Amino acid sequence: MDWNHVLIESGLWLVKAYALTLILAAATIWCLVRFTRWGRQFWNLSAGYFSPRRSWRPLAGLALILLLTLGAVRLDVLFSNWYNTMYTALQELDAPQFWFAMLLFAILASIHVLRSLFDFYVQQAFTIHWRNWLNETLLTRWMDRQAYYRTQQLSHLADNPDQRIQQDITSFAQDSMTLAVGVINALVSTIAFTAILWGLSGPMSVFGLEIPRGMVFLVFIYVFIATILAIWIGRPLIRLNFLNEQYNADYRYALVRVREYAESIAFYAGEKVEGSALRKWFARVINNAWDIIYRSLKFLGFNFAITQTAVVFPFIIQASRFFSKQISLGDLIQTAQAFGRLQDNLSFFRNAYDNFATYRATLDRLTGFNDVIDISHGLSLPKAREDGPRLAVESVSIRTPNNAPLLHDLSLEVEPGEPLLIRGPSGAGKTTLLRMIAGIWPYGEGQIVRPAEDTLFLSQKPYLPLGSLRDALHYPHMVAADAAGVTPYDTQHDQDILRQVQLGHLCERLDETDHWGNILSLGEQQRLAFGRLLLARPAVAFLDEATSAMDEGLEDAMYSLIRQELPDMRLVSVGHRSTLQRYHTMRLTLTGGGTGTWTLEPIS
Numbered sequence: 001m002d003w004n005h006v007l008i009e010s011g012l013w014l015v016k017a018y019a020l021t022l023i024l025a026a027a028t029i030w031c032l033v034r035f036t037r038w039g040r041q042f043w044n045l046s047a048g049y050f051s052p053r054r055s056w057r058p059l060a061g062l063a064l065i066l067l068l069t070l071g072a073v074r075l076d077v078l079f080s081n082w083y084n085t086m087y088t089a090l091q092e093l094d095a096p097q098f099w100f101a102m103l104l105f106a107i108l109a110s111i112h113v114l115r116s117l118f119d120f121y122v123q124q125a126f127t128i129h130w131r132n133w134l135n136e137t138l139l140t141r142w143m144d145r146q147a148y149y150r151t152q153q154l155s156h157l158a159d160n161p162d163q164r165i166q167q168d169i170t171s172f173a174q175d176s177m178t179l180a181v182g183v184i185n186a187l188v189s190t191i192a193f194t195a196i197l198w199g200l201s202g203p204m205s206v207f208g209l210e211i212p213r214g215m216v217f218l219v220f221i222y223v224f225i226a227t228i229l230a231i232w233i234g235r236p237l238i239r240l241n242f243l244n245e246q247y248n249a250d251y252r253y254a255l256v257r258v259r260e261y262a263e264s265i266a267f268y269a270g271e272k273v274e275g276s277a278l279r280k281w282f283a284r285v286i287n288n289a290w291d292i293i294y295r296s297l298k299f300l301g302f303n304f305a306i307t308q309t310a311v312v313f314p315f316i317i318q319a320s321r322f323f324s325k326q327i328s329l330g331d332l333i334q335t336a337q338a339f340g341r342l343q344d345n346l347s348f349f350r351n352a353y354d355n356f357a358t359y360r361a362t363l364d365r366l367t368g369f370n371d372v373i374d375i376s377h378g379l380s381l382p383k384a385r386e387d388g389p390r391l392a393v394e395s396v397s398i399r400t401p402n403n404a405p406l407l408h409d410l411s412l413e414v415e416p417g418e419p420l421l422i423r424g425p426s427g428a429g430k431t432t433l434l435r436m437i438a439g440i441w442p443y444g445e446g447q448i449v450r451p452a453e454d455t456l457f458l459s460q461k462p463y464l465p466l467g468s469l470r471d472a473l474h475y476p477h478m479v480a481a482d483a484a485g486v487t488p489y490d491t492q493h494d495q496d497i498l499r500q501v502q503l504g505h506l507c508e509r510l511d512e513t514d515h516w517g518n519i520l521s522l523g524e525q526q527r528l529a530f531g532r533l534l535l536a537r538p539a540v541a542f543l544d545e546a547t548s549a550m551d552e553g554l555e556d557a558m559y560s561l562i563r564q565e566l567p568d569m570r571l572v573s574v575g576h577r578s579t580l581q582r583y584h585t586m587r588l589t590l591t592g593g594g595t596g597t598w599t600l601e602p603i604s
Helices: 003-035 037-046 057-093 093-153 162-198 214-234 237-260 262-267 270-310 313-323 329-346 355-376 432-440 470-472 490-502 503-510 522-536 552-565 576-582
Strands: 204-206 208-212 384-385 391-399 407-416 420-423 444-449 456-459 539-546 568-576 586-590 598-602
Touching: 003 037, 003 162, 003 270, 037 093, 037 162, 037 355, 057 093, 057 162, 057 329, 093 162, 093 355, 162 237, 162 329, 162 355, 214 270, 214 313, 237 262, 237 270, 237 355, 270 313, 270 329, 313 329, 384 568, 391 432, 391 456, 407 432, 407 568, 407 586, 407 598, 420 432, 420 470, 420 576, 432 444, 432 456, 432 539, 432 568, 456 522, 470 490, 470 522, 490 503, 490 522, 552 576
Parallel strands: 384 444, 420 568, 420 586, 456 539, 539 568
Antiparallel strands: 204 208, 391 407, 391 444, 586 598
């Protein structure tokens, strides 16, 4: 074999194959996006990343990965030719040719190792950049227009958003790269090794009919039938893999809830109930896992049988030509190898069907998540306008998601120094009215007048972010540290605020990072929220059961403090306690009962 000619041909082959593959890849992508559901799903998720208007780097990265993949195929062909050279040298006892083959192997192996390492780095780097873009895109969409909150009303359409952002994005990027490279490698290798097998294959007699190059036709027919059967056997894996991710996410979420409500469960001594519920969630995971195993046994068993049966075909078919000395030992070995590689390449979709099944499930989950965000973004929001520090609602009506009336045609204005107390039975819509005013409740009509930025909401269970106690005190107006790790906070002022809200015992722990939501009692968390109020000094504040965990003495101290420190602040409180009336001048009573009626009166 003239290896100088082979190496020259290799360079020409790479150029031709590269151009042809680019054309075929573009045509294939267009067809998939145009005619298949999962192709459209992929494009909807990733079109922005591959847009040259955003950046040329992803397309350049794909071009480099394609070149490296074609290089791998060409190296496989050269190794196939090397086997022919080496075994022929052994058969002919040609020592110089044998040692030349060893030198050639060292060169090919070195190139293969370097190419493989560089290919690994390029693919991993590409996947990381893609994953980073996907995370930023979906995270931005989820946070935009408070979709993270509104999608809770649509959780039946796309559950476990944390899993979809963290886990499914990773799987999508990695599996897209793995499967795409595998498909390209399989298709190009099929063409290359078909050419080799075509040259080595002789006529084959079938029922007295002589078929030229029969081995080539045999392998294509064999793999086609095997692939059809494999798809039929493995199809249920798509649904099973989807359920596997869903059930695991549900179980994980149930475990998180136990940790989140650990104290309440402990007071109720609800270990048996919670344990029983967790075991039911886990039982779904295990039952589905067994279903996957049983189906995979059928699928893998079929694939193993097909693969092993194909091993002896080329030897059986070429044996007569070898024994009659029509072909050399090198030709026989290369035939077997080419047949095996061709069979593997043609069987790629059959062998990777379970991977495609998992990938389809990932596509469905990410697409469903995107669709739910689109729905949440499409929900109509109450009309709001800014008129200085004014706070008013004009002809506001509120409904439940099921269209039941909560409030009908409410108009009022909250003046500085005249706090408003909202009361009513549970379920009457008190908190929902605050959501409406905040602009996060989509089921209603009317006009809201409030400051766009200078507003603060204090809930019954304050949110404490991960980080230091100082971060929790300043939330949501935390200030990032500079390059030296120094923040512009006024420590003395922060400590004074803590003392004012009777949390002076925490003054020395301001910069201590811990899970403060677990360390502080609910009453302490509520007082910390009042500290936020004193720091932010907003024009408008809403307090939703913000003193429910305090005794009357602490409640009196907190309300007296904000009335003294922030006398001109417009204040709206929601609460059941009659003691709250002493700190307010107006009272809005919601009737409830699905009537939507209300009364507004001064508190004498």
